[in-house]
Amino acid sequence: MELQRSLTRSAHLRRTYIEISRYIRGQVSQAGFASTRRSVRPSLCRRCTYSTTSPVRSDRQQDPRLQTSNGDIRRYSFSRISSSSAASTAWEKLRQTDLDSLPTTPDPGPDEQNQVQLYGYITSHRPSKSFDFVQLVDPRLELAVQVILSHTISAAKIGESDVVEKRLGAKGPSLDRGSSVEDLHEEHPSIFRAPRPHTPIRISGTIVRRQTPPKKDQQRVVSGGHDSSQRQGPANTIRTLDPYVGDIDLISHVEIRADSYKFLNGMPSDITAKCDTVFPPELRHLQFRTDSDLRRRIRLRSRIAGKIREHMLSNGFDEIETPLLFKSTPEGAREFIVPTRKKGLAYALPQSPQQYKQVLMASGIWRYFQFAKCFRDEDLRADRQPEFTQLDLEMAFASSTDVMTAVEELLIHAIWPNVPDIAPLETSSSTSSSRVKSADVECRDLVFPQLTYEAAMTRYGSDKPDTRLGSEIHRVDQWLPPNVKKMVTSLDDPVMEMVKIGMQGCEPAESQKFVASFLEASSTARYTNDNARIPGVAVFDPLKPLHGLASFGHEGAAKVEEEFDPEPGDILVLYSRDGKPFTGGSTVLGDLRRDIYQHAISEGLLPAPSGFSALWIIDFPLFSPTEDSEPGQGGSAGICSTHHPFTAPKQGQELSVSTFKKNPLSIIGDHYDLVINGVEVGGGSCRIHREFMQEFILREVLKMDPERVKDFGHLLRALRTGCPPHAGFALGFDRLMAMLTNTASVRDVIAFPKYADGEDKFAGAPSPITRDQLATYHLVVRDTAAAGSTPRFSRRA
DSSP states (O other): OHHHHHHHHHHHHHHHHHHHHHHHHHHHHHHHHHTTSOOSOTTTOEEOOOOOOSOOOTTSOOOGGGBOTTSOBOOOOOEEOOHHHHHHHHHHHHHTOOGGGSOSSSSOOOOGGGEEEEEEEEEEEEEOSSEEEEEEEOTTSSEEEEEEEETTOOGGGGOTTSOOOSBSSTTOOBOOTTOOHHHHHHHOHHHHHSOOTTEEEEEEEEEEEOSSOOOGGGOOOOBOTTSSOBOOOOTTEEEEEETTTEEEEEEOSEEEEEEEEEEOOOOOTTOOOOTTOOOOGGGHHHHHHHOHHHHHHHHHHHHHHHHHHHHHHHTTOEEOOOOSSBOOOOSSSOOOEEEOSSTTOEEEOOSOSHHHHHHHHHTTOSEEEEEEEEEOOOOOOTTOOSEEEEEEEEEETOOHHHHHHHHHHIIIIIIGGGSTTOOOEEOTTTOOOOOOOOSOTTOOOOSSOEEEHHHHHHHHSBSSOOGGGOOOOEEOTTTSOHHHHHHHBOOSSOEEEEEEEOOTTOOHHHHHHHHHHHHHHTTTSTTSSOTTBOOEEEEOOTTSGGGGTGGGHHHHHHHHHHHHOOOTTOEEEEEEEOSSOOOSSBOHHHHHHHHHHHHHHHTTSSOOOOSEEEEEEEOOBSEEEOBSSSOOOOOSSSEEESSOTTBOBOTTSOOOHHHHHHOGGGOBBOEEEEEETTEEEEEEEEBOOOHHHHHHIIIIISOOOHHHHHTTHHHHHHHHTTOOOEEEEEEEHHHHHHHHTTOSSGGGGSSSOOOTTSOBTTTTBSOOOOHHHHHHTTOOOOSSOOOSOOOOBOTTO
């Protein structure tokens, strides 16, 4: 009996599902053909068209409106035309209104042709005897118009059928279920007469000539793009500062006489949101509402991302998304672990899509790109976020030069032309920077200069030098008097180097005072906190004995003047280092050179360098010594990959098993970094594409545990199956946008950034784990770290 009832119920449910399915298919099909007709109300209609992958039957008459030129059926997607597009059109119509089409009388009466309905936010409000003058800002908070509200109209004209919020503002009146809009207006007319700034509203009215044009002193110079040049606003507008939303373009030739309006929400009376208000991160949404510079940066980011996509797709790249839930593999940085309900198993958030994109190259994908979210659990600073975005690309059958050329074309043709008022990129033909050719004999000429890692560290003390500063480092130990060496270092057989900081006309006394205060303030820096060496500093002063260089002796002072040609007030810095090969990203003197310049600029003694100087840094060491401050690949060889363990060695050098095992630090990697104005905005390399070579690096050179090598099994299997040569690049999109918008921190170009402690202060993340979650994911909270060896790190990784 029970079985019979169960079968009957199943059959009934099946018939019900079939009927529902038939009904939906019928509705979709009807709506699909109906949507090909022009709608009378585009802001309200829903477009739904039929989509099919079945072959077209020749014996069936097809609607010609659904056919392309080659006879294929058009495939449509479901979409909805929202009121936002209509709102944007209305604002644009308003801005482009021709004055000749408007009546010349002050009170023209109703005119259907000049009727408009606008959505936006109320900001400024100026009452008078018979009218209220309101400034209405468009939904994008970019365009504004003056609206005249007569005291004889009210929100009741919109009709009681519209939904009215129960509360208008935090302290506003409540609306009982039986009350009408008219009752609310009569009881609380001040709500409609004096709305709070930032109140969202819908206004219907007539476009009329503006009787009193905005005053000329309202015009405002606004920075656009990178520098402080004036940004030209749209036609029929003046640039002005709205006290609540910041810089806007005010429509200057017309205004709106409102016929009706409706408040769509309220603004709490206990919040004052003005453009000069400093909001904490917890009120990020109000910072967006009031900070026009922040909105402009985020919108520029969106526009640049769109142009990049357009450029990449037109050059044969496919945008392919790779998974965010990955496995833990030792690539060089700490990972974020995502526990699962399966005991002892966890995902890891990817440090980069590196392994997946290499597998794509082995899968027959010729060119790949994506805007990838990457995660690294590392110490934060101004240019770092635990969650960041990079433009990731990979090219099969390509060399490192092919990739560098593609990146240059992207910057020159897709990015720079779409940033308003930005200085051009300096190229090899427009910069005085010396160019260092690659060892690759087939290397085509690149647009940006190239400098080897060795040359960059020697000349600038950094692998990401700002070449706009000049001031190259010179080796001086060949002629430096021995007594001077003993004054600044206790190293045996040191390398002595000197750099000149050009102070551009500062008085020697001012330079002396500046450098003394700088060194005193830098008491914790590594160049003032080393027992074996100290910086030797001199200021060139023609009024002093030996021009302020007496500590160098007569011959040494003459040599300094001959080699550095100092001007009065210039600072000369002497420092020592050992003669070992360069490792890491900078030398002590390189840090000192950079910091003195930055401090002098912040003190107003030197002008900030202008323009954009791009540079390729190439020929990095393939391996670096491990350090105790950052994780490497976890091997036991005492070395780690400078970039990552998938970087190929540079062609043209002698490579043998003996070299890899006995002198791996001498091997050059086919790795390249793009540096602009002293910021590493991206990096890439030619990859290892043979399985045996990749496994040899992991097992024999880095000496990773066999279990860790197995973690790369998926990649090794892909390389084994005829993977072609390939190379790639990752452009730090956050850093690039910070540079393009001339902001000091990447937080200023990210909508919801993390802060120095890694916390999302707006949402309150990370949040505490509950007891139930601990139990579900088999976790235990411990007060101390698990015992074990400290992982070794590479500063370059």
